[in-house]
Amino acid sequence: xxxxxxxxxxxxxxxxxxxxxxxxxxxxxxxxxxxxxxxxxxxxxxxxxxxxxxxxxxxxxxxxxxxxxxxxxxxxxxxxxxxxxxxxxxxxxxxxxxxxxxxxxxxxxxxxxxxxxxxxxxxxxxxxxxxxxxxxxxxxxxxxxxxxxxxxxxxxxxxxxxxxxxxxxxxxxxxxxxxxxxxxxxxxxxxxxxxxxxxxxxxxxxxxxxxxxxxxxxxxxxxxxxxxxxxxxxxxxxxxxxxxxxxxxxxxxxxxxxxxxxxxxxxxxxxxxxxxxxxxxxxxxxxxxxxxxxxxxxxxxxxxxxxxxxxxxxxxxxxxxxxxxxxxxxxxxxxxxxxxxxxxxxxxxxxxxxxxxxxxxxxxxxxxxxxxxxxxxxxxxxxxxxxxxxxxxxxxxxxxxxxxxxxxxxxxxxxxxxxxxxxxxxxxxxxxxxxxxxxxxxxxxxxxxxxxxxxxxxxxxxxxxxxxxxxxxxxxxxxxxxxxxxxxxxxxxxxxxxxxxxxxxxxxxxxxxxxxxxxxxxxxxxxxxxxxxxxxxxxxxxxxxxxxxxxxxxxxxxxxxxxxx
Amino acid sequence: xxxxxxxxxxxxxxxxxxxxxxxxxxxxxxxxxxxxxxxxxxxxxxxxxxxxxxxxxxxxxxxxxxxxxxxxxxxxxxxxxxxxxxxxxxxxxxxxxxxxxxxxxxxxxxxxxxxxxxxxxxxxxxxxxxxxxxxxxxxxxxxxxxxxxxxxxxxxxxxxxxxxxxxxxxxxxxxxxxxxxxxxxxxxxxxxxxxxxxxxxxxxxxxxxxxxxxxxxxxxxxxxxxxxxxxxxxxxxxxxxxxxxxxxxxxxxxxxxxxxxxxxxxxxxxxxxxxxxxxxxxxxxxxxxxxxxxxxxxxxxxxxxxxxxxxxxxxxxxxxxxxxxxxxxxxxxxxx
Numbered sequence: 001x002x003x004x005x006x007x008x009x010x011x012x013x014x015x016x017x018x019x020x021x022x023x024x025x026x027x028x029x030x031x032x033x034x035x036x037x038x039x040x041x042x043x044x045x046x047x048x049x050x051x052x053x054x055x056x057x058x059x060x061x062x063x064x065x066x067x068x069x070x071x072x073x074x075x076x077x078x079x080x081x082x083x084x085x086x087x088x089x090x091x092x093x094x095x096x097x098x099x100x101x102x103x104x105x106x107x108x109x110x111x112x113x114x115x116x117x118x119x120x121x122x123x124x125x126x127x128x129x130x131x132x133x134x135x136x137x138x139x140x141x142x143x144x145x146x147x148x149x150x151x152x153x154x155x156x157x158x159x160x161x162x163x164x165x166x167x168x169x170x171x172x173x174x175x176x177x178x179x180x181x182x183x184x185x186x187x188x189x190x191x192x193x194x195x196x197x198x199x200x201x202x203x204x205x206x207x208x209x210x211x212x213x214x215x216x217x218x219x220x221x222x223x224x225x226x227x228x229x230x231x232x233x234x235x236x237x238x239x240x241x242x243x244x245x246x247x248x249x250x251x252x253x254x255x256x257x258x259x260x261x262x263x264x265x266x267x268x269x270x271x272x273x274x275x276x277x278x279x280x281x282x283x284x285x286x287x288x289x290x291x292x293x294x295x296x297x298x299x300x301x302x303x304x305x306x307x308x309x310x311x312x313x314x315x316x317x318x319x320x321x322x323x324x325x326x327x328x329x330x331x332x333x334x335x336x337x338x339x340x341x342x343x344x345x346x347x348x349x350x351x352x353x354x355x356x357x358x359x360x361x362x363x364x365x366x367x368x369x370x371x372x373x374x375x376x377x378x379x380x381x382x383x384x385x386x387x388x389x390x391x392x393x394x395x396x397x398x399x400x401x402x403x404x405x406x407x408x409x410x411x412x413x414x415x416x417x418x419x420x421x422x423x424x425x426x427x428x429x430x431x432x433x434x435x436x437x438x439x440x441x442x443x444x445x446x447x448x449x450x451x452x453x454x455x456x457x458x459x460x461x462x463x464x465x466x467x468x469x470x471x472x473x474x475x476x477x478x479x480x481x482x483x484x485x486x487x488x489x490x491x492x493x494x495x496x497x498x499x500x501x502x503x504x505x506x507x508x509x510x511x512x513x514x515x516x517x518x519x520x521x522x523x524x525x526x527x528x529x530x531x532x533x534x535x536x537x538x539x540x541x542x543x544x545x546x547x548x549x550x551x552x553x554x555x556x557x558x559x560x561x562x563x564x565x
Numbered sequence: 566x567x568x569x570x571x572x573x574x575x576x577x578x579x580x581x582x583x584x585x586x587x588x589x590x591x592x593x594x595x596x597x598x599x600x601x602x603x604x605x606x607x608x609x610x611x612x613x614x615x616x617x618x619x620x621x622x623x624x625x626x627x628x629x630x631x632x633x634x635x636x637x638x639x640x641x642x643x644x645x646x647x648x649x650x651x652x653x654x655x656x657x658x659x660x661x662x663x664x665x666x667x668x669x670x671x672x673x674x675x676x677x678x679x680x681x682x683x684x685x686x687x688x689x690x691x692x693x694x695x696x697x698x699x700x701x702x703x704x705x706x707x708x709x710x711x712x713x714x715x716x717x718x719x720x721x722x723x724x725x726x727x728x729x730x731x732x733x734x735x736x737x738x739x740x741x742x743x744x745x746x747x748x749x750x751x752x753x754x755x756x757x758x759x760x761x762x763x764x765x766x767x768x769x770x771x772x773x774x775x776x777x778x779x780x781x782x783x784x785x786x787x788x789x790x791x792x793x794x795x796x797x798x799x800x801x802x803x804x805x806x807x808x809x810x811x812x813x814x815x816x817x818x819x820x821x822x823x824x825x826x827x828x829x830x831x832x833x834x835x836x837x838x839x840x841x842x843x844x845x846x847x848x849x850x851x852x853x854x855x856x857x858x859x860x861x862x863x864x865x866x867x868x869x870x871x872x873x874x875x876x877x878x879x880x881x882x883x884x885x886x887x888x889x890x891x892x893x894x895x896x897x898x899x900x901x
Contacts, residue, residue, distance in 0.1 A: 241899050245716055252704035269709060301901050308899030311827040315893045316760055318725040318792060319821045319830035321769055326825045381756020382879040384778045392772075392785035393759035403893060404756035 001090030009097035010035035012270035016097035026105030029055035122181030184236035194226035237262035340441030358409035416466035433481035440542020489543030585676035591663035606633035612671030631706035683799035699831035723820030724831035730875035768818035829898030
């Protein structure tokens with residue numbers, strides 16, 4: 001028994017001819033169908049070009065538009081000719097002009113000879129397929145589709161909506177169970193004969209003629225009535241993307257296709273010379289009986305679809321610019337924001353960097369410039385510290401910084417003295433932000449400053465107002481960042497615990513705190529606050545400091561740093 | 566977008582078309598080989614002035630990638646560019662001495678040529694110092710890309726401008742005709758671009774890169790636009806609005822995804838900063854034929870005199886398109 005090829009052709013006739021010759025050379029009879037839309041001159045030329053081959057027939061031409069009955073009718077006619085004229089054909093294999101055999105035809109013939117009673121056709125019920133187009137699965141069998149989906153999408157959609165509205169439903173004949181699957185199948189002579197000779201065929205034909213995309217359901221459904229053994233997979237490697245169009249193979253897929261061990265692949269780009277050269281001229285030297293294994297190709301294509309649909313989180317670029325809410329994260333990786341820490345602790349940045357190995361920047365949004373770690377003027381990604389460039393688009397600045405430093409934890413300082421108005425909402429809504437705030441710590445530099453008290457008072461009032469608005473944002477219902485807020489009084493009461501938490505969070509591995517950052521000397525801070533109060537400014541964010549503050553242990557000036565085991 | 570706004574856009578498009586028709590009288594045909602153009606050919610359109618040293622590599626680069634015909638407007642070259650191009654069998658050439666500024670930097674001339682010869686073709690509009698890079702460009706021709714775009718029912722393809730520069734002074738190494746300019750200007754800024762959306766035309770406005778970093782650190786708004794849409798399946802109804810930054814109808818500007826996904830996109834390697842640049846900048850400053858009173862060239866002329874080095878510690882050396890895709894400067898989208 002042999003395998004006969006039914007080939008549907010509509011473009012790239014030189015390639016179709018090449019492939020037809022390849023099949024023919026291996027002794028496979030061919031029935032070709034050429035789309036009615038193809039110009040007669042082209043058609044005649046094509047027929048002429050294959051006239052020297054034995055066992056090649058051309059079937060009646062139908063108009064084949066995507067998703068229409070014409071494709072089924074063409075396949076039926078061609079299959080009938082195949083069965084009638086070539087009695088030694090045991091399996092009929094459907095292929096298109098852009099399909100290409102990847103393994104020697106002999107191997108396919110052997111494989112089918114080893115499975116004489118098996119029908120290879122992808123055939124699954126609508127409930128089981130995830131790849132339905134246009135959101136239609138079962139409805140493609142119960143509604144009517146007078147308008148073309150490709151050419152007249154608007155009317156198509158309206159028509160579907162209307163039918164849903166009035167509850168219209170077609171009756172499925174003889175209680176058949178609709179199945180769907182790839183139109184590239186390989187059926188046995190018995191099954192195919194039964195389908196084509198079935199006395200009820202006119203009923204089925206009339207029904208499927210009005211089904212949406214019948215070429216993916218006609219044979220797939222009817223095979224279940226007659227087949228003794230359905231192997232629900234296609235022997236043709238054919239991948240579809242999220243729009244339902246087939247992926248195309250190019251020269252650079254050569255190795256991938258080789259390793260797939262599939263018998264036939266589609267679609268091949270007509271200009272992929274290397275592929276045609278490699279597969280059509282290959283000798284049948286390494287004939288090994290391997291099962292087709294398209295797993296690797298699957299992965300590559302599903303990755304591509306994922307890239308198109310979901311993209312890379314935290315990346316803003318020329319072809320990915322999500323509207324608000326669809327970013328899937330403003331930034332690409334978690335980062336920590338510290339507010340007030342560098343005011344309260346001397347050299348907090350150096351200490352944190354030493355403790356965690358993270359990259360700790362100063363005030364990235366400082367008025368004068370972006371204070372990058374180590375005072376660099378330009379950092380990863382050639383990001384400049386120019387305040388003007390940063391303020392031009394602070395959101396992009398932050399997203400860029402994190403994108404450029406992927407793989408390295410970033411931390412930076414923020415405070416009411418910085419340019420925060422443009423960025424505070426973005427940070428608080430960013431799921432990657434870990435914000436730790438010591439409320440009121442901005443007062444410490446003021447406390448240490450030698451400016452006149454009138455100025456200090458004015459500045460304190462300004463900063464407090466900014467920070468209180470900022471804290472409102474951090475506490476708002478839209479905040480997605482992880483926020484921890486302590487007021488200064490409660491923080492210095494027991495600084496170890498929060499610091500330990502921060503280190504653990506930043507460094508991930510909870511190595512114990514070896515060293516506590518050195519806290520600024522706060523003797524007299526309570527009195528300072530009281531002075532502000534006396535001047536009519538009410539400092540409240542830092543919590544309650546008694547006028548003569550009984551300083552907690554860590555902030556006492558000590559000869560040696562405080563050690564914890 | 567209201568009906569009134571849509572209609573205003575339509576009028577604007579018609580006005581651009583009328584303008585390009587008016588401006589076409591300035592063009593004088595030198596050699597017209599457009600009869601050679603076959604129906605599926607990919608066409609390249611360009612305007613240039615005094616670029617002879619770049620032309621051999623430029624033509625070769627695009628021929629290799631499947632451009633079938635070049636339609637070029639020569640804006641009064643005096644260095645033999647015109648004579649050189651006239652000899653090329655796949656070039657159709659027009660010449661004009663009219664103002665580059667008043668033709669809106671060549672857009673009017675090219676709009677007309679595209680309308681007349683580009684209808685139904687994939688057209689690529691690039692300057693002689695722009696090298697088009699797209700996903701898989703090392704193994705697939707531009708035809709593979711446009712075939713795929715056709716199947717995907719996509720009409721336009723975005724490619725941002727990526728400023729390339731040498732390490733060391735710009736004028737340190739001399740560029741020889743026919744040489745790959747990337748050998749000299751092989752560095753670029755990988756991650757300092759900012760994007761905002763132009764709500765009027767729907768395109769993205771990209772700025773940043775080496776020019777913003779070095780020439781415009783204090784006036785970022787003035788930094789040049791880097792967004793480009795050079796590859797379009799042309800229809801005579803279309804018109805470029807400003808350089809190849811944006812088009813009408815506006816749907817052509819949607820080369821980006823707004824729902825979190827990535828569309829396929831490429832890059833134009835901008836090899837402006839070769840040794841030829843210093844003299845060119847001085848001359849362009851004199852001619853005042855460039856955008857915004859040539860403010861860009863003013864900024865260049867100033868900085869270039871002081872220290873013409875664009876390279877910094879964090880500059881990235883160009884390897885291939887995959888590198889650009891990993892850096893997030895371009896994307897394969899769902900092309901695999």
